[in-house]
Amino acid sequence: MMKQNKSRKPKQIQNFEYARRFVGKNVKIYMRNGEVLDAKVTGVSNYEIVVTVVKDNEIKNMLIFKHAVDYIEFEK
Amino acid sequence: MMKQNKSRKPKQIQNFEYARRFVGKNVKIYMRNGEVLDAKVTGVSNYEIVVTVVKDNEIKNMLIFKHAVDYIEFEK
Amino acid sequence: MMKQNKSRKPKQIQNFEYARRFVGKNVKIYMRNGEVLDAKVTGVSNYEIVVTVVKDNEIKNMLIFKHAVDYIEFEK
Amino acid sequence: MMKQNKSRKPKQIQNFEYARRFVGKNVKIYMRNGEVLDAKVTGVSNYEIVVTVVKDNEIKNMLIFKHAVDYIEFEK
Amino acid sequence: MMKQNKSRKPKQIQNFEYARRFVGKNVKIYMRNGEVLDAKVTGVSNYEIVVTVVKDNEIKNMLIFKHAVDYIEFEK
Amino acid sequence: MMKQNKSRKPKQIQNFEYARRFVGKNVKIYMRNGEVLDAKVTGVSNYEIVVTVVKDNEIKNMLIFKHAVDYIEFEK
Numbered sequence: 001m002m003k004q005n006k007s008r009k010p011k012q013i014q015n016f017e018y019a020r021r022f023v024g025k026n027v028k029i030y031m032r033n034g035e036v037l038d039a040k041v042t043g044v045s046n047y048e049i050v051v052t053v054v055k056d057n058e059i060k061n062m063l064i065f066k067h068a069v070d071y072i073e074f075e076k
Numbered sequence: 077m078m079k080q081n082k083s084r085k086p087k088q089i090q091n092f093e094y095a096r097r098f099v100g101k102n103v104k105i106y107m108r109n110g111e112v113l114d115a116k117v118t119g120v121s122n123y124e125i126v127v128t129v130v131k132d133n134e135i136k137n138m139l140i141f142k143h144a145v146d147y148i149e150f151e152k
Numbered sequence: 153m154m155k156q157n158k159s160r161k162p163k164q165i166q167n168f169e170y171a172r173r174f175v176g177k178n179v180k181i182y183m184r185n186g187e188v189l190d191a192k193v194t195g196v197s198n199y200e201i202v203v204t205v206v207k208d209n210e211i212k213n214m215l216i217f218k219h220a221v222d223y224i225e226f227e228k
Numbered sequence: 229m230m231k232q233n234k235s236r237k238p239k240q241i242q243n244f245e246y247a248r249r250f251v252g253k254n255v256k257i258y259m260r261n262g263e264v265l266d267a268k269v270t271g272v273s274n275y276e277i278v279v280t281v282v283k284d285n286e287i288k289n290m291l292i293f294k295h296a297v298d299y300i301e302f303e304k
Numbered sequence: 305m306m307k308q309n310k311s312r313k314p315k316q317i318q319n320f321e322y323a324r325r326f327v328g329k330n331v332k333i334y335m336r337n338g339e340v341l342d343a344k345v346t347g348v349s350n351y352e353i354v355v356t357v358v359k360d361n362e363i364k365n366m367l368i369f370k371h372a373v374d375y376i377e378f379e380k
Numbered sequence: 381m382m383k384q385n386k387s388r389k390p391k392q393i394q395n396f397e398y399a400r401r402f403v404g405k406n407v408k409i410y411m412r413n414g415e416v417l418d419a420k421v422t423g424v425s426n427y428e429i430v431v432t433v434v435k436d437n438e439i440k441n442m443l444i445f446k447h448a449v450d451y452i453e454f455e456k
Contacts, residue, residue: 018428018443032413032448033108033146047142048094061150063094066427068108068146070413070448074441109184109222123218124170137226139170144184144222185260185298199294200246213302215246220260220298261336261374275370276322289378291322296336296374337412337450351446352398365454367398372412372450 019072020044028073029064037062095148096120104149105140113138171224172196180225181216189214247300248272256301257292265290323376324348332377333368341366399452400424408453409444417442 022041029037029051039051039062049064098117105113105127115127115138125140174193181189181203191203191214201216250269257265257279267279267290277292326345333341333355343355343366353368402421409417409431419431419442429444 016425018423018425018430022443031146033110034413043094045092045094050094061152062147063098063150064147065142065145066445067143067447069445070411071442071444074443076441107222109186119170121168121170126170137228138223139174139226140223141218141221143219183298185262195246197244197246202246213304214299215250215302216299217294217297219295259374261338271322273320273322278322289380290375291326291378292375293370293373295371335450337414347398349396349398354398365456366451367402367454368451369446369449371447 017044017046019049019066022049022072022074025074030070030072031064032068032070037064039064093120093122095125095142098125098148098150101150106146106148107140108144108146113140115140169196169198171201171218174201174224174226177226182222182224183216184220184222189216191216245272245274247277247294250277250300250302253302258298258300259292260296260298265292267292321348321350323353323370326353326376326378329378334374334376335368336372336374341368343368397424397426399429399446402429402452402454405454410450410452411444412448412450417444419444 023044024041026038026040029039029049031037037051037053039053041049041051042061043050047066049066049069051062051064052059053062054060099120100117102114102116105115105125107113113127113129115129117125117127118137119126123142125142125145127138127140128135129138130136175196176193178190178192181191181201183189189203189205191205193201193203194213195202199218201218201221203214203216204211205214206212251272252269254266254268257267257277259265265279265281267281269277269279270289271278275294277294277297279290279292280287281290282288327348328345330342330344333343333353335341341355341357343357345353345355346365347354351370353370353373355366355368356363357366358364403424404421406418406420409419409429411417417431417433419433421429421431422441423430427446429446429449431442431444432439433442434440
């Protein structure tokens with residue numbers, strides 16, 4: 001059976017999220033509906049990613065729910 | 077490996093949500109089923125967004141579950 | 153960046169839900185599978201909405217999971 | 229705006245679930261994948277519904293995750 | 305209205321899960337993507353089911369997320 | 381009825397996750413949208429898996445949300 005190593009404390013701090021590091025960065029967001037958004041991240045909360053994107057040659061503000069995102073490509 | 081910066085406290089306050097700022101504002105809501113709703117937000121809770129929309133030339137009250145929303149376009 | 157206004161306490165009380173106000177009311181429930189149910193709400197819990205609907209000319213009792221609902225149209 | 233009635237305590241006890249009343253009962257379960265199961269409920273937990281169903285003329289035991297259910301028809 | 309029986313304490317202990325009983329057992333897992341996996345369960349956690357399956361005549365280790373499972377058929 | 385064995389303490393420690401063992405390992409990730417990613421895991425948090433993948437002959441960094449993953453194949 002897959003043993004749980006009870007002595008080994010989970011290294012991860014509770015509620016830590018890598019996504020919070022994207023604030024101020026440009027990323028490529030792959031949505032569950034198939035859309036791909038080139039976005040600048042302006043804010044991240046527990047369930048939301050706030051971005052600006054260029055759409056129809058205009059800058060749009062968007063609040064994206066994380067549950068609607070499959071994955072995010074980013075530069076280190 | 078992607079190190080967690082344990083000294084750096086997460087800047088985000090717990091349970092903060094950007095969506096709560098939309099109360100009283102007009103937004104464009106993109107639903108998971110493909111619908112796009114031009115809506116006025118009248119209330120926001122942990123899992124719900126209450127809006128009025130014009131549908132079939134009538135003003136309708138709607139309670140939208142956040143899990144059914146992909147993203148929301150808004151004006152700053 | 154989208155600043156969080158740390159002084160401004162979130163106005164929303166924890167775990168408050170607008171859906172609880174529907175108990176005893178007739179509403180139109182739009183489901184994720186495309187069904188639209190004209191329903192009378194008889195009970196609401198954290199994850200469930202209990203209703204009666206008329207289906208095949210019979211009154212049916214239904215427990216609907218909120219995760220399966222997109223939005224609910226209601227009269228104020 | 230949709231006001232929250234802060235004086236009115238939520239009537240619902242935390243973590244109460246109507247589904248727990250189905251234990252021992254026959255219900256009709258409508259699944260997100262379109263299947264409809266005539267089932268006898270033998271156990272309910274926070275995220276699971278355990279049932280027996282007749283399938284291919286055999287009695288089968290099934291553990292159904294609530295997230296995979298749209299709604300349940302039941303007799304009072 | 306569907307009354308909640310406030311005196312009747314919920315019989316279910318918090319966070320109890322039936323799925324944890326499958327460790328060491330052979331089960332049939334019906335996935336949301338339509339796949340059906342004949343699997344031996346080697347570990348269960350809050351959100352994960354770890355199994356071995358025979359695939360392309362090889363034994364594979366798989367970590368399955370519960371959210372991707374519709375239901376599990378099991379022998380008592 | 382499926383009895384809960386109240387004396388038997390759940391063996392699982394709260395919030396334990398098998399996925400955290402994949403850090404530094406190569407795995408095959410099966411996504412809900414049908415994509416299959418050969419990935420090296422560089423970080424895991426409560427809701428995220430950070431990986432590098434080779435895409436269009438380039439190494440890409442990706443933050444994958446667990447809710448978008450069906451299952452992960454791994455070597456012991």
